[in-house]
Amino acid sequence: QQQVKQSPQSLIVQKGGISIINCAYENTAFDYFPWYQQFPGKGPALLIAIRPDVSEKKEGRFTISFNKSAKQFSLHIMDSQPGDSATYFCAASRGGATNKLIFGTGTLLAVQP
């Protein structure tokens, strides 16, 4: 049972363009929604995260948009650069005593120069 659905599976964007990756979740108990970035041969690293009490969070060129009623959240990368080429994973957690994350299936982003 996949609790976090991510799309698209892959994405090609021109340098300077906007990259958009979408995720949908099922469990309304989730209270933490991070995005992880993974470069080839490396472990995932936290990029940006949001909690459901806000609808948007921005850090530099990266923005999370959160729609609680639709149970969806998305990552927007503005002015995409070749160095942003990586795999991006959305995730969700319902906190509690374990801090377990449920990950989406990942999006391979390629930013062409």
Place this chain on the structure above:
Amino acid sequence: NAGVTQTPKFRVLKTGQSMTLLCAQDMNHEYMYWYRQDPGMGLRLIHYSVGEGTTAKGEVPDGYNVSRLKKQNFLLGLESAAPSQTSVYFCASSLALAGGSYEQYFGPGTRLTVT
């Protein structure tokens, strides 16, 4: 600080062999996790630990065992390796704070091939 380290980085096993993957963290984190990453499937939780001496099953625990004898180490064991266990394995750790969820820090991964 080294953060989260994993050994070995690569390993090839024959079907039926056993091995142990070691994860170590120097951030004094209470929680530790083992994931496997397969193409098109994201990261799936194998086992996790909320403290020294405690372990629990995740989403895909079959065929694996774990131990957390010291707070800084989390071991993942394969008693009888199968080709279906060919994957990249990641260890992660996080703080244990009341009231919410927090960042998990990942190691660099171990690429395991079972032939």
